[in-house]
Amino acid sequence: MTMAGTMLPKLAVAFGLAIMPIAASADPLPSWKDAASKAAIIAFVESVTDENSDTFVPEKDRIAVFDNDGTLWAEQPLYFQGLYALDVLREKAAADPSILSSDVLKAANAGDVKGVLAAGVEGLVEVVNISHGKITPEDFKAKSHQWVTTATHPTSGRTYAEMTYQPMLELLSYLRDEDFTTWIVSGGGIDFIRSFSDEAYGIPSWQVVGTEGKTTYGVAADGTPTITKNGGVTFVDDKEGKPVGIMRHIGQRPIFAAGNSDGDFAMLEWTTAGDGPRFGMLVHHDDAAREFAYDREGHIGVLIKGLDEGPKRGWTIVSMKDDWKQVFPD
Amino acid sequence: MTMAGTMLPKLAVAFGLAIMPIAASADPLPSWKDAASKAAIIAFVESVTDENSDTFVPEKDRIAVFDNDGTLWAEQPLYFQGLYALDVLREKAAADPSILSSDVLKAANAGDVKGVLAAGVEGLVEVVNISHGKITPEDFKAKSHQWVTTATHPTSGRTYAEMTYQPMLELLSYLRDEDFTTWIVSGGGIDFIRSFSDEAYGIPSWQVVGTEGKTTYGVAADGTPTITKNGGVTFVDDKEGKPVGIMRHIGQRPIFAAGNSDGDFAMLEWTTAGDGPRFGMLVHHDDAAREFAYDREGHIGVLIKGLDEGPKRGWTIVSMKDDWKQVFPD
Numbered sequence: 001m002t003m004a005g006t007m008l009p010k011l012a013v014a015f016g017l018a019i020m021p022i023a024a025s026a027d028p029l030p031s032w033k034d035a036a037s038k039a040a041i042i043a044f045v046e047s048v049t050d051e052n053s054d055t056f057v058p059e060k061d062r063i064a065v066f067d068n069d070g071t072l073w074a075e076q077p078l079y080f081q082g083l084y085a086l087d088v089l090r091e092k093a094a095a096d097p098s099i100l101s102s103d104v105l106k107a108a109n110a111g112d113v114k115g116v117l118a119a120g121v122e123g124l125v126e127v128v129n130i131s132h133g134k135i136t137p138e139d140f141k142a143k144s145h146q147w148v149t150t151a152t153h154p155t156s157g158r159t160y161a162e163m164t165y166q167p168m169l170e171l172l173s174y175l176r177d178e179d180f181t182t183w184i185v186s187g188g189g190i191d192f193i194r195s196f197s198d199e200a201y202g203i204p205s206w207q208v209v210g211t212e213g214k215t216t217y218g219v220a221a222d223g224t225p226t227i228t229k230n231g232g233v234t235f236v237d238d239k240e241g242k243p244v245g246i247m248r249h250i251g252q253r254p255i256f257a258a259g260n261s262d263g264d265f266a267m268l269e270w271t272t273a274g275d276g277p278r279f280g281m282l283v284h285h286d287d288a289a290r291e292f293a294y295d296r297e298g299h300i301g302v303l304i305k306g307l308d309e310g311p312k313r314g315w316t317i318v319s320m321k322d323d324w325k326q327v328f329p330d
Numbered sequence: 331m332t333m334a335g336t337m338l339p340k341l342a343v344a345f346g347l348a349i350m351p352i353a354a355s356a357d358p359l360p361s362w363k364d365a366a367s368k369a370a371i372i373a374f375v376e377s378v379t380d381e382n383s384d385t386f387v388p389e390k391d392r393i394a395v396f397d398n399d400g401t402l403w404a405e406q407p408l409y410f411q412g413l414y415a416l417d418v419l420r421e422k423a424a425a426d427p428s429i430l431s432s433d434v435l436k437a438a439n440a441g442d443v444k445g446v447l448a449a450g451v452e453g454l455v456e457v458v459n460i461s462h463g464k465i466t467p468e469d470f471k472a473k474s475h476q477w478v479t480t481a482t483h484p485t486s487g488r489t490y491a492e493m494t495y496q497p498m499l500e501l502l503s504y505l506r507d508e509d510f511t512t513w514i515v516s517g518g519g520i521d522f523i524r525s526f527s528d529e530a531y532g533i534p535s536w537q538v539v540g541t542e543g544k545t546t547y548g549v550a551a552d553g554t555p556t557i558t559k560n561g562g563v564t565f566v567d568d569k570e571g572k573p574v575g576i577m578r579h580i581g582q583r584p585i586f587a588a589g590n591s592d593g594d595f596a597m598l599e600w601t602t603a604g605d606g607p608r609f610g611m612l613v614h615h616d617d618a619a620r621e622f623a624y625d626r627e628g629h630i631g632v633l634i635k636g637l638d639e640g641p642k643r644g645w646t647i648v649s650m651k652d653d654w655k656q657v658f659p660d
Binding site: 181191194198204205206208212215216218224225227240241247248249250266269270273 | 390511520521524535537546547549555571577578579580599
């Protein structure tokens, strides 16, 4: 925790982000308007860090988990990892068209996202395997890091690294300043997120929980040991998989969980059902002008149950439009 | 890291162990004799923490991984987790003999370890499922913690919690003082080790990598969400599984690895094949008087390849007999 904290300024400069440590007297969440959501976050953090309070939580139990897509950075018009997979596929197909050996790969190469989605999970895995299979985790991370920091988003023109949410960067930093450990728990691929989590969020590779593919260990003829991503999926860290992934990687129940879609419902449910003080929050994408507006409909980030049941469960619904002064970093 | 460091004295007192923080000027490894192994460890640590050296390694990359059974605590006459499984089986069978529904369970109940081992991995899983299945991780950890801290070892008469190795506790503490993160990477069950890792070693639940069983998330009729261990094994964190488990949980290659058997060979091979300074060490059980003497033969902790190839690879072989002043804590 301290490590991530001390490295943060250096990395933040490298990434061009404004997530410097905050003096105790300063506003810890300057990009948040003085709305109910900001007050609720600060009240919760103060209640669990006050040693004289009944609601005090020791440092080792201050575990905060965050979904990534749509919670820490944008996810429209398609999960960025999906855009990455399509870019790599097109790059490889340009060099060797024979890799387009199926209808779903041809659809992907033509930019026909609906055609890919129509092929279901198997079709998606087939597309993803082109970029995510037969590669070492190190090479994969180097390649995806390069893409995240240089390729640009189709509508904003920003690099994907610049599509993180400034208020959430401040929230991560605030929680760490208060001796929380901050974790990503994402339906996205674990190695993809690890390629930028430290630079973008100050979150080290081992505090990323995500969907996992098959990897194997082998030793080459010259004695060099190698771990290889073989493609395919062995664990899906989404929906009911999120609490399972949390218990597998973290080994204890968080006290703070943030998400934005019904894929995060089980994670918030599990987190907030524990004893003692708990915080659940959902980022509501209601800002068509500055980001995107979507919730109950669409193919990504669908939020129905969370909107209907979240407030009854005491979860905080954060309106991007009304609660945030700024969406993306300067 | 700092968190584990600051919690350590409190927990050490609770566990009755002498692992207080060490002043920079004091000997960081007082239970180690002034032998080659101690000198090699200190030379390595000093080389990677010296900012003016070519061999300097930044804090975030100072990852040290430790096998548990036979490396951090004893493992004879049987892995302690196996003794725990047998104790729970006998306790349950005394209350309800009908659970002894197979030959392997009857053999286990009769203390016939050879009979259990003869039934292979399937037989072992059948025995382990009695204690490790149909239980929440929280209940399992409470029960195994109780056993580790109160049940006593058949020959030493110590509790299992008191069968950790004092020199290794000092090594863990020394590395953390030098801003390493310390990890357990064990063939043992992840939840079993998590039940005592923080108290015994100052290692939090999320820095334990181990063999994993199937767990599922569900919501009871009254709305209570529950995670349940269902028995069975989904990932074996042993041999070639150790580097895979490391990459899954930590996400980067360690620079320091310690083990004691050929089950750790791949972990040391993977660790020490990386670029820059690397340290591999094997604890050699050659002290029949103070602990146990075994290596090339037996059913636990077999060490053949490590003894034959380790020295050629630059790994440090630690003689418990010659290199340690003391084996167990006072």
